[in-house]
Amino acid sequence: MTPLLEVEDLVVEMRRHGAAFRAVDGVSFSLERGGALAIVGESGCGKSITLRAIMDLLPSGGRLVSGRVVVDGVELEADNRGRGRGHDQRERMSIIFQDALSALNPVATVGNQIAEAPRHVLALGRNASRERAIELLRLVGIPDPERRYHAYPHELSGGTRQRVMIAIALSSEPAILLCDEPTTALDVTIQTQILALLCELREARGLSLVFVTHDLSVVSQVAEQLAVMYTGRLVETGPTEIVLGAPRHPYTAGLLGAALDVDTPEREPIAIPGSIPDPLRLPSGCTFHPRCRFATLDCVTTDVRLEPVGPDQEAACLHSDALAAALAGAGRD
Amino acid sequence: MAPSFQPVETGQEVARRPSFGSRVLHSPTFIAGAVMTATMVTLVLLSPVIGRYSPVALDPLHALSGPSALHWLGTDELGRDTWSRLLYGGRTDLQVGVLAVVFPFCFGVFIGTVCGYAGGLLDTIIMRIVDVVLAFPFYVLIIALVFAVGVGTHGIYIAYGLTDWVVYARTTRSATMIARKLDWVAAAEGGGISRARVLWRHILPSTITQAIVYVMSDIVIVILVVVALGYLGLGIQPPAPDWGSMIYDGQNFLQTDQWMAVFPGLAVVFTGIGLSLLGDGLADVLRPE
Amino acid sequence: MRRILLSIPVVLGVVVVTFLLLRLIPGDPARTLLGPHAPNSAIVALRRQLGLDEPIWRQFWAYFYGLVHGNLGTSIYYQAPVTSVVAPCLPLTASLVLVATLFAVIITVPAAALAATHQDRLADHAVRLFSLMGLGMPSFWLGIILIVFFSVDLHWFPVGGYGTTFWQHVHSLVLPGLCAAFGVVPVLIRSLRVGMLEVLRADFVATARAKGLRSSRVTFVHVARNALIPTVNLLGINIAYLVGGTVVIERVFGLNGLGNAMLTAIDVRDFPVVQSITLIYALGVIAVILITDLVTARLDPRIRLK
Numbered sequence: 001m002t003p004l005l006e007v008e009d010l011v012v013e014m015r016r017h018g019a020a021f022r023a024v025d026g027v028s029f030s031l032e033r034g035g036a037l038a039i040v041g042e043s044g045c046g047k048s049i050t051l052r053a054i055m056d057l058l059p060s061g062g063r064l065v066s067g068r069v070v071v072d073g074v075e076l077e078a079d080n081r082g083r084g085r086g087h088d089q090r091e092r093m094s095i096i097f098q099d100a101l102s103a104l105n106p107v108a109t110v111g112n113q114i115a116e117a118p119r120h121v122l123a124l125g126r127n128a129s130r131e132r133a134i135e136l137l138r139l140v141g142i143p144d145p146e147r148r149y150h151a152y153p154h155e156l157s158g159g160t161r162q163r164v165m166i167a168i169a170l171s172s173e174p175a176i177l178l179c180d181e182p183t184t185a186l187d188v189t190i191q192t193q194i195l196a197l198l199c200e201l202r203e204a205r206g207l208s209l210v211f212v213t214h215d216l217s218v219v220s221q222v223a224e225q226l227a228v229m230y231t232g233r234l235v236e237t238g239p240t241e242i243v244l245g246a247p248r249h250p251y252t253a254g255l256l257g258a259a260l261d262v263d264t265p266e267r268e269p270i271a272i273p274g275s276i277p278d279p280l281r282l283p284s285g286c287t288f289h290p291r292c293r294f295a296t297l298d299c300v301t302t303d304v305r306l307e308p309v310g311p312d313q314e315a316a317c318l319h320s321d322a323l324a325a326a327l328a329g330a331g332r333d
Numbered sequence: 334m335a336p337s338f339q340p341v342e343t344g345q346e347v348a349r350r351p352s353f354g355s356r357v358l359h360s361p362t363f364i365a366g367a368v369m370t371a372t373m374v375t376l377v378l379l380s381p382v383i384g385r386y387s388p389v390a391l392d393p394l395h396a397l398s399g400p401s402a403l404h405w406l407g408t409d410e411l412g413r414d415t416w417s418r419l420l421y422g423g424r425t426d427l428q429v430g431v432l433a434v435v436f437p438f439c440f441g442v443f444i445g446t447v448c449g450y451a452g453g454l455l456d457t458i459i460m461r462i463v464d465v466v467l468a469f470p471f472y473v474l475i476i477a478l479v480f481a482v483g484v485g486t487h488g489i490y491i492a493y494g495l496t497d498w499v500v501y502a503r504t505t506r507s508a509t510m511i512a513r514k515l516d517w518v519a520a521a522e523g524g525g526i527s528r529a530r531v532l533w534r535h536i537l538p539s540t541i542t543q544a545i546v547y548v549m550s551d552i553v554i555v556i557l558v559v560v561a562l563g564y565l566g567l568g569i570q571p572p573a574p575d576w577g578s579m580i581y582d583g584q585n586f587l588q589t590d591q592w593m594a595v596f597p598g599l600a601v602v603f604t605g606i607g608l609s610l611l612g613d614g615l616a617d618v619l620r621p622e
Numbered sequence: 623m624r625r626i627l628l629s630i631p632v633v634l635g636v637v638v639v640t641f642l643l644l645r646l647i648p649g650d651p652a653r654t655l656l657g658p659h660a661p662n663s664a665i666v667a668l669r670r671q672l673g674l675d676e677p678i679w680r681q682f683w684a685y686f687y688g689l690v691h692g693n694l695g696t697s698i699y700y701q702a703p704v705t706s707v708v709a710p711c712l713p714l715t716a717s718l719v720l721v722a723t724l725f726a727v728i729i730t731v732p733a734a735a736l737a738a739t740h741q742d743r744l745a746d747h748a749v750r751l752f753s754l755m756g757l758g759m760p761s762f763w764l765g766i767i768l769i770v771f772f773s774v775d776l777h778w779f780p781v782g783g784y785g786t787t788f789w790q791h792v793h794s795l796v797l798p799g800l801c802a803a804f805g806v807v808p809v810l811i812r813s814l815r816v817g818m819l820e821v822l823r824a825d826f827v828a829t830a831r832a833k834g835l836r837s838s839r840v841t842f843v844h845v846a847r848n849a850l851i852p853t854v855n856l857l858g859i860n861i862a863y864l865v866g867g868t869v870v871i872e873r874v875f876g877l878n879g880l881g882n883a884m885l886t887a888i889d890v891r892d893f894p895v896v897q898s899i900t901l902i903y904a905l906g907v908i909a910v911i912l913i914t915d916l917v918t919a920r921l922d923p924r925i926r927l928k
Contacts, residue, residue, distance in 0.1 A: 057828045060741055095832050103825035106924055107847050117833040152923045165829075172833055465635030468911075472866030473884070473903045480888045480896055481643045553758055560760050561870050565885060577760075584766050584874070591770055598763035605758010 002073050003030035004208050005054075005093075005176055010067035012046070012053045014279075021279040023049045023062070025232040031176070031225075036202065036209035038219040038240065040255070041229035044276055047212040050229075051178045054210075055095050071176070094169035098181040100161035104153035110164045111137070111149030117172040136167040141197060159190035166197065170205075177201075179211045183218060195221050216255055220244060228252045231277065231287040234306060238313030248315035250292045250323055286316070294319040294326075363614020366549075369607025373600075377427055380420035387417065406596050409582055415593065419600055422574035427604070429486055429569070430556040434548055436494040441501025442544050446537060448502065449509025456506075463499040471496070475558055476567065484567045489559060497551065501544050508540035542619050549612025553605045560601055576601055625915050629908055636904040640897050641685050645678075656891070671696070689901075695894035699887070704898045708883060712902075714784060715879035717791065718868050721799030723857070726864065729803065730810040731853065737811070738818035749811060756808035761867050765801040765874040772797060782876030798868075798875045805867035806860045817852035821845055851922045858914030862907045 012024035023046045031037050039047045052058050054069050056076075069076045071092045097103040105113055111133050119129035130149075137145035140163040153161055162182060169177055179198070183191040195218065201207055211222050219226055219240055226240040228251060236249040247253045254272035274291035277283055286304040289295040298318055306314040309321075317323065376383070391412045400407050406415040448456040466474070478492035513536065562568030563577020571578060576597040583594025652668040668674075673681055688695065694704035737749035772778045785794050821827070822845060830844045869881030876882075880899050887895035919925055 052828070055832055057831055059823065095828075097825050097829070099825060103829045105826045105830065105844055105848070107851075107922065116830075116835065120836070120839060121834045154924050168829065168833070461631055461635060464632045465639060467862070468632050468636050468908050469639075469900070469904045470862045470864075470866035470869075470907055472869050473881075473900055474866075476869065476884065476888070477640075477643055477896060477900045550757075557758075557760050561762060564760075564762060565870065565873065567888070580760075580763055580766065587766070587770055587774060594763070594766050594770075598760060598767070601760055601763065602755065602758045606754055607758075609754060609757045 004033040005031040006070040008068040011065040013063045013065050015061045036223035037225040038211045038223035039227045045229045046232040047229050048180050051180050093176045094174040095178040096165045096169045096182050100165045109150050114167045114171050140167045176208045236315045248309045248320040249317045251288050360614045360617045366610030366614045370611050373604050377423035386414040418574040422576045430552045433493045433555045434551045437497035441498035442505045445502035445505025446509050449506035466499045479567050485570050504543050512536045546616040549608050553608045640901045694898040697895050699890045699892040711880045711883045721795045722802035725799050725803035733811050734814035737815045753808040753811040761801045761805040762870045762874045768797050798871045802868045802871045806864045813856050818849045821848045854918050858911050861910050
């Protein structure tokens with residue numbers, strides 16, 4: 001069965017103050033119909049840009065260099081000017097952003113914003129769009145939808161705004177929902193509610209999800225597949241449970257706070273030493289090597305790629321076996 | 334027995350923010366502005382040397398001549414050499430321009446910081462005064478004040494001093510109010526440091542940046558005011574040379590000698606662009622990344 | 623309507639300031655007006671005319687009372703009510719400000735929009751260069767240059783004056799209006815460009831595009847509607863500067879508006895006229911700012927008072 005979404009070798013270049021760098025450097029993944037993939041990484045690793053590149057909504061200064069995006073077997077044409085993809089493709093994909101306040105038009109009522117796509121893209125009439133908007137408001141769990149229709153974004157709470165954004169995303173009847181850190185700005189209780197809502201919608205409407213976040217604790221609630229991203233590349237992919245349980249890339253392990261310090265076997269979360277490199281001056285070979293306990297000279301000189309390390313798991317590390325052994329050993333002690 | 338691996342030292346560093354010096358060199362705006370301003374300043378400072386005549390020396394035989402070997406930029410209706418007058422006039426205008434912003438800057442930043450930090454009744458009163466000053470169209474107020482306190486350089490200083498401080502006060506006040514709420518300020522205060530010290534050492538350095546950047550545009554504005562007042566006869570009084578009065582003189586002779594009015598204006602434009610670029614470049618360089 | 627109430631203290635402050643204008647210098651105001659060589663009899667007469675013998679608060683009250691009843695005092699020079707001296711000048715200045723504002727908007731908005739939508743490309747740099755050149759340019763000097771070029775050389779516009787018919791008025795206001803506009807256009811373009819960039823970069827534009835809306839709809843309904851707010855705001859803030867610039871422009875082009883009247887009054891030291899015109903200008907600006915505030919509130923639901 002062909003995957004619903006296939007991303008092949010996406011390369012995105014960003015320009016900052018005249019200098020160009022690859023924010024996304026050869027990212028590939030696929031999403032099954034009804035599946036959910038989480039992309040995890042620290043800020044600046046390129047995960048948000050990936051989503052925007054797929055939707056062709058790159059910010060100014062961003063340019064899609066190469067790569068293919070195939071939805072339901074149809075390759076999408078990039079317009080490269082951030083104007084978004086064509087009409088029929090809109091019905092396949094939608095995106096929700098992290099900051100609902102800035103992602104909603106401040107001068108229009110939320111109802112009108114939800115009704116906009118049905119009215120102007122799906123070409124429903126004015127009343128039908130209104131009805132659809134109210135229905136969607138109810139679907140995302142906003143009480144008293146007829147009244148809330150006329151509210152402005154700044155009048156609503158953060159959680160409600162996020163629900164509105166989801167409603168807008170659903171209004172164009174997508175099959176795929178791209179989520180760019182939608183829960184990061186919310187506090188924990190609301191976070192859980194929104195995540196539950198997303199799961200519900202997934203089941204009810206058969207939505208497929210790509211969920212980007214830097215918060216590992218969230219991924220197991222949302223997605224069965226996990227991809228870890230570092231400096232614009234995927235360093236590990238696989239089923240969420242397996243990757244979280246037995247990571248095969250030192251960065252993933254680092255993120256999980258797996259202690260590899262033999263002297264102190266208690267499980268204290270340990271920060272990964274060093275910090276994220278400047279994208280204009282990336283380390284050679286495996287970009288993680290300056291921060292990696294397992295690094296050897298090979299890591300500096302070899303261009304490390306994702307290799308299968310298990311039945312469904314891939315990792316871009318020359319020492320993934322050593323890592324597995326170390327973790328197993330630490331677990332035993 | 335876990336294996337131990339040593340991380341490889343490759344000497345590859347995480348990028349640190351480039352130093353002030355290197356930022357300066359990498360900002361084309363700053364360099365362009367600095368070059369232009371330096372050129373203008375050097376030229377006018379050297380006026381006794383490169384100005385070929387005294388600015389008030391008359392040469393009636395060659396009055397109203399265009400550019401020539403004898404008078405590089407021509408002469409005015411009294412035979413005074415335009416090039417020399419341009420240089421000496423620039424000296425006066427630039428000098429007044431720079432000096433006039435000193436008081437508004439100091440006073441405005443001071444008042445703005447106090448208001449932003451202390452708030453309360455003082456803040457309300459001062460801000461009302463600011464609003465009143467800002468309600469007047471700028472030139473109208475300056476002209477009225479110059480009329481009231483007298484024309485000439487001292488009039489300009491007083492008029493500008495009375496009106497211009499409000500802009501600095503406003504921006505510094507907003508910046509101070511924002512800074513006041515920051516965590517590290519609360520930490521400094523909580524640590525038992527006196528309020529004055531907190532203001533001086535902690536808050537001021539970050540809030541003053543905006544004011545410093547504005548000084549450049551302010552100098553441009555003052556120079557425009559000086560020139561405008563000179564044009565109206567309310568500024569630097571003759572026979573002292575001044576770009577503004579040169580433009581006025583030039584206007585009377587538009588039919589015969591179009592160049593008289595042009596050169597002083599070009600000088601103003603050049604200075605204005607240089608200072609503005611410098612201000613922009615300064616903003617780039619000082620911006621917290 | 624709260625805003626109107628809030629401007630009352632400002633209005634009062636303005637009145638106080640104009641009142642105090644003459645009293646800024648230590649010494650006898652009448653002597654300041656007439657100069658050090660004036661005979662004592664003239665000074666005494668002037669003092670009586672201006673009511674300077676009264677205690678200061680009485681003077682202020684007289685002034686204020688007069689203002690409320692539309693009495694701006696008596697012109698020393700013309701020995702006639704200031705109102706009659708000043709009133710004929712109002713229409714010209716008001717028209718000039720209007721024309722200048724129109725020009726400012728017509729030039730700024732497309733330029734800023736062009737620069738913002740083509741950020742860091744040729745159009746952007748061209749616009750920024752253009753506005754940079756304008757920053758240091760004295761608008762009255764520009765006026766002289768334009769006169770030389772368009773009036774003296776090309777005869778397209780009158781060299782000065784206002785004309786008598788409506789169309790002559792319009793015709794003679796073109797160059798002065800342009801000049802006055804150029805006093806603020808550079809600053810406006812810079813600020814509006816930044817404001818528009820902020821709007822263009824905002825996530826809600828991405829959301830709108832993501833919906834699949836036509837480009838034109840995104841531009842006009844989403845971007846423009848939001849960019850209008852900083853535009854109107856900016857205009858209000860800068861209108862004071864624009865108005866101030868017209869004073870000198872009137873002199874350059876020989877237009878008998880308020881500004882020119884003020885300058886003439888200064889030449890003959892006619893204090894009541896100077897004082898009144900200053901007041902009129904300030905009140906006008908306050909009124910315009912109030913209007914722009916109200917319009918902005920209408921446009922932006924975020925700042926409507928509940």
